Amino acid sequence: MAKMFYDDDANLSYLEGKKVAVIGYGSQGHAQAQNLKDSGVDVIVGLRADSASWAKAEEDGLKVYTVPEAAQMADVIQILIPDEKQAETYKKEILPGLAPGKALVFSHGFNIHFGQIKPPADVDVFMVAPKGPGHMVRRLYKEGIGIPGLIAVHQNATGKAMELGLAYAKGIGCTRAGVLLTTFKEETETDLFGEQCVLCGGLTELVRAGFDTLVEAGYQPESAYFECLHELKLIVDLMYEDGIAGMRYSISDTAEYGDMVIGRRIINEETRKEMKKILREIQDGSFAKEWILENQAGRPRYNAIKRMDEQHLVETVGKELRSYMPWLKRR
Numbered sequence: 064m065a066k067m068f069y070d071d072d073a074n075l076s077y078l079e080g081k082k083v084a085v086i087g088y089g090s091q092g093h094a095q096a097q098n099l100k101d102s103g104v105d106v107i108v109g110l111r112a113d114s115a116s117w118a119k120a121e122e123d124g125l126k127v128y129t130v131p132e133a134a135q136m137a138d139v140i141q142i143l144i145p146d147e148k149q150a151e152t153y154k155k156e157i158l159p160g161l162a163p164g165k166a167l168v169f170s171h172g173f174n175i176h177f178g179q180i181k182p183p184a185d186v187d188v189f190m191v192a193p194k195g196p197g198h199m200v201r202r203l204y205k206e207g208i209g210i211p212g213l214i215a216v217h218q219n220a221t222g223k224a225m226e227l228g229l230a231y232a233k234g235i236g237c238t239r240a241g242v243l244l245t246t247f248k249e250e251t252e253t254d255l256f257g258e259q260c261v262l263c264g265g266l267t268e269l270v271r272a273g274f275d276t277l278v279e280a281g282y283q284p285e286s287a288y289f290e291c292l293h294e295l296k297l298i299v300d301l302m303y304e305d306g307i308a309g310m311r312y313s314i315s316d317t318a319e320y321g322d323m324v325i326g327r328r329i330i331n332e333e334t335r336k337e338m339k340k341i342l343r344e345i346q347d348g349s350f351a352k353e354w355i356l357e358n359q360a361g362r363p364r365y366n367a368i369k370r371m372d373e374q375h376l377v378e379t380v381g382k383e384l385r386s387y388m389p390w391l392k393r394r
């Protein structure tokens with residue numbers, strides 16, 4: 064039976080008298096640091112001395128230090144810089160600031176699970192992983208809404224790692240929606256699988272393929288954009304609120320028949336077989352190895368595909384259409 068934790072299961076007092084350093088002020092860093100601050104936690108931010116984010120974090124009312132200073136000062140150190148940069152920064156700038164009884168925190172298990180970071184045995188190591196993008200972690204917290212999270216303890220040196228982790232999860236708003244007890248292995252593997260096959264890779268490729276098919280058949284790109292990208296959010300909102308069956312309640316019977324019968328031709332046995340293969344590559348470490356090597360080589364594949372995708376017609380048409388929708392929130 065899955066173990067879930069909610070607001071009443073978490074006590075912020077475990078963070079009382081402790082200083083939390085959030086290392087990095089990107090997607091998750093800015094969200095978690097500000098949510099913790101608004102929850103009354105004593106939080107500082109650790110950045111590179113020449114960081115472009117330094118002034119932004121200060122404007123947001125946070126005290127900023129270099130990474131080694133923040134690691135030295137804090138009792139709880141949350142590493143929120145990109146996964147591929149964490150191991151080096153940890154070794155050079157965070158490890159020297161660790162001391163027995165301190166806590167090291169992650170929002171994704173990549174570096175612990177794949178053995179890139181091996182913390183000393185006398186510190187707590189836990190993960191609080193929001194199941195949502197950082198900008199939504201912040202936006203929804205301000206609206207009084209929570210984003211679900213995962214919690215896992217890798218090392219419990221103090222005997223209080225779980226309590227501290229739950230306090231942290233409450234501080235960033237996750238216990239409002241529910242925090243699931245998991246392991247670093249389960250979080251790492253499911254998170255990588257989800258972002259590759261469904262949430263990001265599967266979705267963006269599906270949108271572009273649908274858009275391209277319509278445009279190549281001579282339909283207006285604007286029509287293809289509304290159909291394959293814009294309306295996706297509205298359909299997903301219904302699934303988010305009420306599941307797949309709930310979404311089907313709102314669409315026409317014609318759409319529902321197409322959903323049930325034609326959808327299976329798009330995501331077919333071959334696709335499911337490929338998903339299983341991708342999962343195996345995540346589980347056996349091949350994907351992690353590939354990503355680490357891609358970074359060591361200066362990201363040639365990442366940069367080339369990113370450049371190409373940014374120039375796709377779906378982006379240029381979408382940019383123009385969205386400029387007439389002033390209600391769309393800007394990051």
Ligand SMILES: NC(=O)C1=CN([C@@H]2O[C@H](COP(=O)(O)OP(=O)(O)OC[C@H]3O[C@@H](n4cnc5c(N)ncnc54)[C@H](OP(=O)(O)O)[C@@H]3O)[C@@H](O)[C@H]2O)C=CC1
Nearest residue numbers: 087088089090091092114115116143144145170171196197
């Ligand atoms: N993005 C998300 O929504 C989610 C992310 N996660 C996990 O959270 C962690 C952080 O991811 P994310 O928020 O996307 O990261 P970002 O790419 O947004 O992090 C950028 C921040 O990291 C800083 N940074 C980059 N390199 C260094 C370095 N060498 N030394 C110091 N600071 C550095 C940047 O500094 P500067 O400002 O100077 O450029 C910036 O502040 C990862 O483990 C990720 O898997 C988990 C759930 C969701």
Ligand SMILES: CC[C@](O)(C(C)=O)C(=O)O
Nearest residue numbers: 194195196197254258262
């Ligand atoms: C879906 C991508 C994600 O796993 C996330 C926002 O949860 C990430 O790594 O950014």
Ligand SMILES: [Mg+2]
Nearest residue numbers: 171254255258
């Ligand atoms: Mg991820």
Ligand SMILES: [Mg+2]
Nearest residue numbers: 194195254258
């Ligand atoms: Mg994720």
